[in-house]
Amino acid sequence: MTALDGSTPEEDVAATIDAIRWTxxxxxxxxxxxxxNVPLYQGxxxxxxxxxxxxxxxxxxxxxxPAAAVPYVLEALExxxxxxxxxxxxxAVRGFxxxxxxxxxxxxxxxxxxxxxDSTVSFEAYDPRWPYAQPTTALxxxxxxxxxxxxxxxxxxxxxxxxxxxxxRFPAPVLEAIQSxxxxxxxxxHTAEAPHSCCNEVALVDASEEPAGGTLDxxxxxxxxxxxxxTGFFGGKPSxxxxxxxxxxxxxxxxxxxxxxxxxxxxxxERGLEHAFRLAAITYxxxxxxPKRLKLYGSDRGVSFGDDVRFFRTxxxxxxxxxxxxxxxxxxxxxxxxxxxxAYVLDASGEVADSFTRLQWEPExxxxxxxxxxxxxxxxxxxx
Amino acid sequence: MSDQAAENLKQEMERxxxxxxxxxERYLSELAETASTSRGAPPEGREAAxxxxxxxxxxxxxxxxxxxxxRVEVINRLAADLGDFDDVVQALLTVVQDTxxxxxVRLAALHRLGSAAFLVxxxxxxxxxYEQALRNxxxxxxxxxxxxxxxxxxxxxxxxVQQVLLDGLQGKGTLPVERERAIQLLxxxxxxxxLPWLEELYQSGSEDARQEAVRLMxxxxxxxxxxxxxLRDKDETAQVRQQSAxxxxxxxxxxxxxxxxxxxTDTADDPEVRTACLHTLQHLGDRGRVYGDADFVGRLExxxxxxxxxxxxxxxxxxxxxxxxxxxxxxxx
Numbered sequence: 001m002t003a004l005d006g007s008t009p010e011e012d013v014a015a016t017i018d019a020i021r022w023t024x025x026x027x028x029x030x031x032x033x034x035x036x037n038v039p040l041y042q043g044x045x046x047x048x049x050x051x052x053x054x055x056x057x058x059x060x061x062x063x064x065x066p067a068a069a070v071p072y073v074l075e076a077l078e079x080x081x082x083x084x085x086x087x088x089x090x091x092a093v094r095g096f097x098x099x100x101x102x103x104x105x106x107x108x109x110x111x112x113x114x115x116x117x118d119s120t121v122s123f124e125a126y127d128p129r130w131p132y133a134q135p136t137t138a139l140x141x142x143x144x145x146x147x148x149x150x151x152x153x154x155x156x157x158x159x160x161x162x163x164x165x166x167x168x169r170f171p172a173p174v175l176e177a178i179q180s181x182x183x184x185x186x187x188x189x190h191t192a193e194a195p196h197s198c199c200n201e202v203a204l205v206d207a208s209e210e211p212a213g214g215t216l217d218x219x220x221x222x223x224x225x226x227x228x229x230x231t232g233f234f235g236g237k238p239s240x241x242x243x244x245x246x247x248x249x250x251x252x253x254x255x256x257x258x259x260x261x262x263x264x265x266x267x268x269x270e271r272g273l274e275h276a277f278r279l280a281a282i283t284y285x286x287x288x289x290x291p292k293r294l295k296l297y298g299s300d301r302g303v304s305f306g307d308d309v310r311f312f313r314t315x316x317x318x319x320x321x322x323x324x325x326x327x328x329x330x331x332x333x334x335x336x337x338x339x340x341x342x343a344y345v346l347d348a349s350g351e352v353a354d355s356f357t358r359l360q361w362e363p364e365x366x367x368x369x370x371x372x373x374x375x376x377x378x379x380x381x382x383x384x
Numbered sequence: 385m386s387d388q389a390a391e392n393l394k395q396e397m398e399r400x401x402x403x404x405x406x407x408x409e410r411y412l413s414e415l416a417e418t419a420s421t422s423r424g425a426p427p428e429g430r431e432a433a434x435x436x437x438x439x440x441x442x443x444x445x446x447x448x449x450x451x452x453x454x455r456v457e458v459i460n461r462l463a464a465d466l467g468d469f470d471d472v473v474q475a476l477l478t479v480v481q482d483t484x485x486x487x488x489v490r491l492a493a494l495h496r497l498g499s500a501a502f503l504v505x506x507x508x509x510x511x512x513x514y515e516q517a518l519r520n521x522x523x524x525x526x527x528x529x530x531x532x533x534x535x536x537x538x539x540x541x542x543x544x545v546q547q548v549l550l551d552g553l554q555g556k557g558t559l560p561v562e563r564e565r566a567i568q569l570l571x572x573x574x575x576x577x578x579l580p581w582l583e584e585l586y587q588s589g590s591e592d593a594r595q596e597a598v599r600l601m602x603x604x605x606x607x608x609x610x611x612x613x614x615l616r617d618k619d620e621t622a623q624v625r626q627q628s629a630x631x632x633x634x635x636x637x638x639x640x641x642x643x644x645x646x647x648x649t650d651t652a653d654d655p656e657v658r659t660a661c662l663h664t665l666q667h668l669g670d671r672g673r674v675y676g677d678a679d680f681v682g683r684l685e686x687x688x689x690x691x692x693x694x695x696x697x698x699x700x701x702x703x704x705x706x707x708x709x710x711x712x713x714x715x716x717x
Contacts, residue, residue, distance in 0.1 A: 084543065247574065288603075332576075
C-alpha cells in the first residue's frame with residue numbers, strides 16, 4: 001500500500017479503502033490505519049478523521065473483521081459520539097466471523113449513547129452529498145447489527161423489548177429496526193445452540209507500544225502555575241496518571257476520564273490511602289490548556305487539588321512524553337483531532353506498571369492495580 | 385404590601401386573565417370558522433378536504449389558499465393546547481418543505497419547529513425528519529430559509545452543512561449564505577481548524593465581522609500574534625481592539641498584560657482602549673505582575689495626573705488605589 005499521510009487527499013484514502021474492501025487478504029492494511037497516532041490523521045480536522053474512520057471501519061463488514069481491529073470497533077461503540085463513526089463500527093461487527101455475543105453490551109451502550117444524538121448518515125460512497133440515495137442512521141445500523149447476530153444477541157432482548165414499548169423515543173425507521181432485531185433474535189433462538197462467548201478469543205485491549213524505560217526529561221507546569229518535572233512528581237510512590245484536554249467535545253472521553261479520576265481520589269480517601277498515591281492528569285493540548293483552565297476543568301469534575309493531586313501541561317518535552325507512553329493522539333492544525341482513552345498506573349520510579357487504554361475503565365480496577373504496587377513494595381507517605 | 389394593595393393586584397390580575405381567556409376564545413372561534421370555510425370549499429387541484437374532526441389550527445395551517453397573515457398567526461400561536469404535539473410538528477414539517485408554499489409562512493413554521501425542538505423528549509421521534517428538512521433547506525431558493533436552516537445545523541455541528549460551507553469557501557461548491565456568515569458559522573466548531581478563514585474574515589470583513597473574527601480566534605493558540613497585532617493597531621476600532629484584548633488574555637494572559645500596560649500608559653492611544661486595559665488589569669490581571677511592576681506603577685502615577693484624558697486618569701488612580709487597598713487588607717488577597 002502506498003504510504004498514506006495527512007497530505008493524502010481524502011478521496012485517495014477512500015479509494016484505497018475501497019480497493020482493499022474487495023481483497024480481504026489485504027485487510028491487515030486497514031488495521032494498520034486504525035491507531036490514532038499514524039501519519040494518516042496528522043493535520044486533518046476532526047471532521048475528516050471521523051469520516052475516514054467511519055468509512056474504514058465499515059469496510060470490515062466486507063473484508064471480515066480481524067481480532068486486531070476489534071478493540072477499535074468496541075471503542076467506537078462504547079465511547080463514540082459521532083453518529084457516522086458509530087454507524088461504521090456497528091456495520092464492522094457484521095464482518096466478525098467468530099462467536100460475537102460479547103459485542104452485544106457494546107452495541108447496546110452505543111444505542112444508549114445515541115438516543116437523542118442520532119443523525120442521518122450514508123455509506124453509499126465516501127462523503128456523499130445530500131440528499132443521500134441510501135440514507136440510514138447510526139441507531140438503525142446498531143439495531144440491524146444486533147438483529148444480525150441472531151441468537152448470540154439473546155441478552156439484548158430484554159432491552160429491545162423495553163425500547164419497543166417506548167415508541168415515543170424513536171423515529172419510525174429506528175423503531176422498525178428495533179422490531180426487526182427482536183424478531184430475528186427470537187427466530188434464531190428456535191434453531192440455534194446456546195451462544196458462545198468470544199472474549200477469550202478476541203483481544204479486547206490494544207497491543208500498546210511497550211513504553212521504554214529511562215529518565216524522562218519533561219518539564220511540567222501544574223494547575224497553579226508551579227513548575228515541576230516528570231521525574232520529580234512521578235517518583236517516590238505509585239501514581240495514577242490520565243491524559244485529557246479541556247476542549248474535548250466527547251462527553252464519554254476526557255470529561256468522563258477526569259470525573260473518574262475524582263472518583264479514584266474519593267476511594268483513596270475512604271480507604272485511608274490518600275497519601276499512598278499520587279494522582280495526575282496531563283493535557284494533550286499544552287498550548288491552550290493554561291493552568292487556570294486545568295484547575296477549573298478538574299475542580300468542576302470533583303477533583304480536590306493538593307501536593308499529591310495535580311494536573312499538568314508540559315512546557316517542554318511533550319514529544320518525549322508521547323513516545324514514552326505511546327500516546328494515542330493526533331492533531332489538526334490547531335488542536336487535537338483524535339485521541340483514545342488512556343490512564344496509566346506508574347510505579348514509584350515513574351515506570352508504567354499497568355495501562356488502561358481505549359476502552360472505558362472503572363475507578364475500582366485502576367485503584368486495585370495501584371494498590372497491588374503497594375502490596376509489592378509499600379511506600380511511605382512522604383515525598384522524597 | 386398592604387392587604388388593600390394585594391387585593392387590588394389580585395383583582396387586576398384576574399381581569400387580565402379573563403381578558404386573555406376571552407381573547408383566546410374569540411381567536412379559537414374565528415379559527416374554527418376559518419377552518420370550516422376552508423373545509424367546505426377546496427380549491428381546484430387541492431387534495432381532498434381534511435377530515436371534519438381535524439384541529440382547526442392545523443386545517444388553517446395547511447390551507448395554502450388562505451391569507452399568509454392568517455396562517456402565520458396560527459403558526460405563531462400554535463401551542464400544545466391547540467393540537468396534538470405530534471400532529472402539529474408533522475404539519476409544520478410539511479409546510480417547511482413545501483417549496484410551493486409562501487416563504488413567509490415556511491419561515492414562520494421553521495422558527496416554530498426550532499422552538500418545538502427544545503422540548504427534547506416529545507420531539508425525539510421527529511428529530512430525524514427535522515434534520516432532513518433542515519438539510520433540504522440548505523439549497524432552498526429563499527435566502528432567509530437557507531440562512532435559518534444553515535445556522536441551526538451549524539450550531540448542531542451537523543457534518544453535512546459543515547462540508548457544504550467548507551466546499552463553498554474553497555470554491556468547490558455554492559455557498560448557501562454570505563461568505564462572512566459562512567465563516568462565522570463554520571467557526572462554531574473549533575475542531576475544524578478555521579483559523580485561516582477567521583484571518584480572512586478579519587482582513588475583509590465589516591466591523592461586526594472583524595469583532596466576531598477576533599472573538600473566535602480566542603480558541604486558537606496560534607492566533608495570539610495576530611490578536612496582539614489587532615490590539616496594538618491604533619487604526620482599528622475600539623470595539624474590535626477590546627474584543628481582541630479579551631481573546632488574547634484568554635490565550636496568553638501574561639502577553640496580554642504586557643501589551644495592556646504599554647497601551648494604558650501610551651498617551652497617544654485611544655482613551656477608550658486605554659481605560660478598558662486599565663480596568664482589565666485591575667480586576668482580572670495577575671496582582672503580582674501588575675502591582676509588582678514598579679516601572680508600570682510609576683508611569684501610572686503620571687497617567688493619573690494627566691487631565692487631557694480624564695477618563696483614563698481616573699482609571700489609573702482607581703488601579704493604584706485598589707493596589708493600596710490590597711496592601712491594607714492582606715486577608716483580601
